[in-house]
Every structure is written in C-alpha cells, then in structure tokens.
Amino acid sequence: MTSTHHTRVRRRRLGVAAAAAGLLATLLAAGPAAATPDPGDAQRSPGARIGADAAPGAPGQDEIVHSRNIKHLANIPSTNPDGIETDIAFQSGYAYAGSYDGFTIYDIRNPKAPKTVTQVLCPGGQNDISVAGDLLFLSTDSSRSDDSCNSVSQPATEKSSWEGIKIFDISDKKNPKYIKSVETACGSHTHSLVPDGRDIYLYVASYSPNETFPDCKPPHDGISVVKVPKKAPTKAAVVAFPVLFPDGGNPGAPTNPGVSKTTGCHDITVLPSKNLAAGACMGDGILFDISRPEQPRVIDRVQDNTNFAFWHSATFNERANKVVFTDELGGGVGATCNEATGPTRGADGIYDITGRGDARKLVFRSYFKIPRHQADTENCVAHNGSLIPVGGGRDIMVQAWYQGGLSVWDFTDSARPKEIAFFERGPVDPSALTLGGSWSAYYYNGHIYSNDIVKGLDVLRIDDWRTDSAKRVRLDRLNVQTQPDYRW
Template identity: 55%
Template sequence: MAATGVLAAGMSVGLASMPSAAVSAPAAPVAAQVMDEILEPGESASTDNLSLIANLPKPEAFAAEGAYNSDFAFQGKHAFVGNYNGFSIYDISVPAKPKLVNTVVCPGAQNDITVYGDLLFLSTDSVRSDDSCNSTAGQASNPTMWEGMKIWDISDINNPEYIKSVRTACGSHTHTLVPDGESVLIYVSSYSPSTNNVYCQPPHDAISIIDVPLDDPTAAEVIDVPVLFPGSTGRSNTSGCHDITVYPELDIAAGACMGDGILMDISNPREPVVTERVRDEANFAFWHSATFNNDGTKVVFTDELGGGGAAICRPAFRENQGANGIYDIVDGQLEFASYYKIPRENTIRENCVAHNGTLIPVKGKDIMVQSWYQGGISVFDFTDSENPTELAWFDRGPLSAERLILGGSWSSGWYNGHIYSSDIQQGFDVLEMKDPSIASANGSKYKEFNAQTQPSYKDAPGQSKKNG
C-alpha cells in the first residue's frame, strides 16, 4: 500500500491509501452531546463507575511517537501488546500493579497480535526488505520484499523465539485464529491491492488461510486464498477484509470488509462460505471490525471513517458517522437495528472514531467495552439492539493543544475481572468497573483470549471448548 505516513489501528497505512475511509462533507450536521467542559491536555475524566487503576508508559524501545501501540491478546496471567516496532509482554497477576516482563523489537506495522498455546502470531502489513526483525522499509515492486505473518515460540515467556514467517498476498493487516483439531488456522485479512506491488496485484477480493500444525509450527503454510466477494462496486470497492471475527462454538464468522459487512459459515473452517452480505451506502465509509453478541443473534460492526486519523467526534459529523452499526441476525440475514456513537464532543486535535472492543461476559445481557481512540473508552448495553445505552466511559484530553498527535485507545477489552486498554501513545492501561450491571461477569475466567476468536459464556463461566 502506498502511504505518506502510518496511521493507527485498523488503521491503515495512511489516509491516502484508504479512499473508502476518506472524510467527506457531511449533510445535516447534528451536534454531539458534550461534557461539562472539553478536556485539556493532561486532564482525564470518567463516570463514577469506571476508574483507571494502573498505567504503564510504553517501554523505552517504543517511546517514539511513531511507535504506535496496537492490538492485544491474553493468556493466563500475561497480556501481550502489539506495537508497530514489535511487542511487549506484561504480568497482570495483580491487575492494579502490572509489570513489564519483556519487550521484543521487531518492526512491521501494525503487528496485530494473537496467542495460542506456546505460539504467538504477528501481522505485518508494511512492505519490508525481508522477513527478519532487522528489516528496513522495502520497495513494493521488488520481488525480494516481504510482508505477511510471523510466528513465535513463547514457551519461555522471557525469551520468545522467532521460528517462522509466511508471506501472504497483500501482507497481513489483521488476522484471526481458528482452532481446527491438530492445527490452528489463521484467516489473514488484507486489502488495497496495487499494480505496483509484486505480491498484491488487483483484484484482491480474498483472504489467505494459513495452516499451522501444532506439532510442527515451522511447517506453517498458506493452504488457500479463497475469493469471498468478486466484482464489488459502489462507494467503497471491496478489495479484501479489514477484520474477521469467528465464533467457533457456533460455526459462524462476521467480516468487516471495507465496503461490506458479511456473515460466513465456518463449519468447515478450511472452506469458509459467505452466507450474507450487506452495505450501508448512506453512512458507513469503511467497515472495520465485527463483534457478535453471546447468543450469536447480533453483530456490532464498526465504521472507521477517516482511517483512524481524523477528528470524527465533532459537531460537523452526524451522530451515525464513524459509529457502530448494530445488526440483528434473523434467519441467517443481517437486519439493521441502530447506530451507536459516543455522545461526547472532542476537540479538533483528537482523532476519534469507532474502533476495537470486546464483550463483557454478562449473562442475559449484551454489553460491550470499546475503544474510540482519543474519544476514550465506552461501555454500552445493546441488549435492546434498537436502543443501545452507554453505561460508563473514560477519556483523556488531547495529547497536544497545538497539533493532532495520533493517539488514544486502540483496543480495549474485558479479561478476568478488569478492563484493559492498549493506548497508542500512553501505554498499557488497567481499568476497573464497579457497577451492578456487569457484576455477573466476574465469575467468568478465560485461560486465553483473542478478541477475534470469540468464546461462548452462555453455558458456564470460562473458556469456550474450541478456544482453550
């Protein structure tokens, strides 16, 4: 992807490379609900039921402004946080006192990260000179260039070992783990093909599937590149997926694929089949991510208008722009129910738009915690899919009073009693929510958690059988 600068989070590599997410002039502006006062740099605010209890700044190796923290994963007492320059491992056995265990320097934006047993996976979606951790920026037209998936052995948490790389078409912007018996499959999401990129030629209406044998992960290889939606046209030409969330317990998946929201049947995970496809030409600019409710009867899709680098939480934009779209699943079909956007105004110097989040495992309710970059963190209830309601929020002021510095919460998620956030510039956050609405979640304990491999908690607290 051609880029003038690296953006964050679903972020792509530069607004110029994402015409589908470009900021367009909105019609009929609707003013956002504001806080009593707009926060200043260095300030923070929250509802009484949500508090920040710990923050660890980015490690020294990732201190530079352009070393963006990205996604995270969890396993046992450890949190794994991706960064455009590598990844960090934290001990969260005492959530209020997290400790940095290790920092691994290995540049390769955006280093979307997952863990499975003794394996850790990193996505590289930036053209590199080679697949090593000493690589430099490469030329897309050079056949020796590399981008794709990196695999690490983390059996010794203090000394992760890089054991395998797999080149994938158009790199790997994000990826999703799908347990499959004696293997774990990786659905690789990538997009924006270019005639100038030797391994990313148009059309690219596809994902890559990597098979990783658990008894020999160094034998990992691409086994298929299935075309999911040929011939896309319209406001946002779909040339790949940004993000796919699988729900192995129910054999379903949801894809946020640039101009499309899709459902897939993954009963045979090696041959996913698209069963439903919807568009929102009026309001969605860039379908970014997807989260099922626990019953698999709803999907929350996010729209990353502006590519993650623009100030969308402003009165100039409608309340349904850069928001969530909540869909009911009725007889296998996606039926639109409502939009949800944080009801607070940010400054022009704060990038803010819907981004990554996870369910909070509250039985009988659909409650989600979600990042909004410099819009902060929002916890909302979408049990009534037509009337989502915010329950809690935490927000910081802008990073600068003079310029927009790319920052804010990239990913937030619930894990074993606490909410964690990977902040692009300000590091690793731990938050505590004390509210009766989520009290039942505290009985659920995960052994391992990757946001795009969604576990079930409807039968008993704990990990899904297929995600453990």
C-alpha cells in the first residue's frame, strides 16, 4: 500500500507493482540453470480441474494441486479483518500465527482437526512472532500512535510515534495479557530469539532509515539487541546495537543496479548449539559468531550483485556446513515465478560453509527455484521455510513461495538441488495481480503448517521415503529463526 503524510515507506509494501517491475527490468540476465522437479512425485492430483482462464496445465482460481506425496489435511480460514496472515511459531501442541491485525493461537494437538483457541487483535505490521515458555513476542514495524493494541497509524516523522517489540504473557492461552513493550530503532521487522540461561535475547532486524525520522536516522548499520530476563520480563530493554556493516554494506544502485542498499537486516537465523547466526541483510548475506549474545561478531560476508535483489532470510542445514539464503525479488508483491524472470532471480542461493573458526567462508554453489511457472497475476518469490529433520546426512527443507505455494526440496548436493514435493492453489484472482499465498511453511512434529495470507492455516502431511525419518523427531518448541539442534 502506498504511504501518505511521510509515513515510512519501507519493507514489504502491498502496492509496489510499478517499483517491482522497475527492479526486475534493471536486473541482469539469468545465470545457471534452476533445479529440476522430481518426475516421480511432482504430478498433478487426479481429476484436477483447469479453470477456463488459466494457462494450459495451470490450476484454476483457488484450485488446489499438489504432488502425490503431499496430503492436505485441514484448513482454518483466516478471520483477520485485513486478511494478511504472516509468520508462525510452535510450542507444546499449539501454533501461534501472526497477522497484520495481531495473532491467533491454534490447538494443533490433533493436526487433522486444528482448532482456534483465541484471536488477539493488536494491529501493527507485520507481527513477526516467537514464543518461549509463557512469553510471546511480536514485532511491530509500522509507525504507530503509541505502543498499545488500540494504536493507529502515525507518521514516522513524529517523535511520539512508536515501533518495536511487544511482549505477551500466554500462560492462559484463552486470555493472553500484554505486559511490556520495548521501542527499537527503526522498529522491528523481524526478531530472532537467542536463549542464554536466565535471559532471553532478541536480535531485532529493521531497516530503511531516513533523516526525517527522529527514531530511525542513518546510518542504521546494525541490529538492536533486547535482553529479556525470564523471571522479570517486564524489565526487558535494549542493551546493545552492534554494528554489522562498519563500511556501510552494499551501496546498491547505481553501483549495483537492481540490488537493495544495505541499511540494516531483514532477518536473522541463529543456531545456538553452534554459536552461529546467518543474517539476510538487504544487499548482503553474513555469517556471524553469537557466543557472546550482546556482541555478535561477523565472520564472513557475501554479495550477489548479479541475481540477488533483496537478501530476505536464511536457513542452516543440520551439520551447519551450508546456508540457504532467499532473495525476495519484488518485495513479495511481484509475479516473479514466470519465464520472463528466469530461474536464478527471486530464488534461493545455496552456500557451503568452508574452513574453521574465524576462517570460515560462505561459498556459493547453486540456485533453487520452484520449477513451475506461475501466472502473471500471482505474487510469487522465495520466502519463509524450515529444515525438515531427516538426518542421515541428507538436507531437505520446506519453503513458502506465496502464490507459488510450498515446495519441499533436497539440497544434499549443494550444486544440484531438487524439488521432491509441492502444494499450491491457483491464483486468488486470475484477472489482476493480487496479494496471497503461503507466507510461511514450516515442518513441526510430523506435519507441515502453512500460513496462507488470505486462506488461513493449512495443515499438510508429506509421505515420502526421503522425509519419513523426520516423523520420529519431536520438539516441544519451534521458533524457526532459532534453529534447533536435532542431534542426529
């Protein structure tokens, strides 16, 4: 959506089709070939109907298609007023799903019949979410009149405007209580939970400063670190702002046309068992040491000024010798899963981690992009996903692609990734580019959970010899940006 009255315009906006088109036009030609589908699994469901206006072989409006090894078990339709569902966290048989209106708690102890427990209205995009014990954390990255759940939009040029972290007590799941807010520089687009004994640290990612914003002035070259005492969460506060880009990071255009200038980070995934984190930071991808949580230290940094427009998120493999970075070309609102965009833009970049200690390096190996072209009315690009804990030296993850649906793919061979399963719906609107599709697709305790922007929560099961071993893995909690050690 476009902004007026100098309200901050940054991050994933909903009406930037023209800007996205300009960005696509400036990117260079496609590079290496994309991954290929698994011919044994990537098949259309028997009896699927093709809409009259759909391209040959493509699903009709809202029609569900999937590979034979995926089964759609359930859907709970979205009931949020603005219909924008976002991220998901899991704990003790419950799913906590964010939206631009607040968050919803689902009982998923019976995955075939999930139930809504409660819905909390607390507007403030994008409400990125995580949980720890009786605490729930929400990211607010839209300028608000105050820190309450009754706030309204207010220009970031006004000093009294608020953005940051909200903390809820969820000990009573039917009646969560808002207990604390922490304002952070430039707001909180996403946050990553870093456990540390008696305390919880949150790495708060935000970006796009402006000289006219009193609480978000350049240079914004780092992240906010919020310390939350477990026994006294109302004492949560910002304790550090480590600088990750002392040289300013990627300069973007005109030096690197079509590439975002680095003015902060979009998302950070931490791997506490290895004291590692991977940051997706607009024009840069970074690997850093978090052995001292208040003083994260960059080990290596990479750029891809040929094919990556906006470094969006990161996923480690279990052995921590690979990182998958995503490129959110077009900001999530563009139709970039088409033939014109090609197989290497709006894709995943697979990097091996070589060396040891401070000599570790991120080494590019290949790209992965879903092998099915989507309609020009479907926003589609690489987005949020998680590792599937298959063990045995195999690397498989599930990933959301907005209206491209979700894809399960194998990157055991870093240079030759391969899709092994998929699920998607036809376009929300075949006549016009409309926001929709899977925002987040995560594997948790034997099932895949997808939060569809407009369709709500989907529950799926994958039955495939390559992923069957993951069904034995049980976790009490999963915040995907705090990657667990499955200890195979």
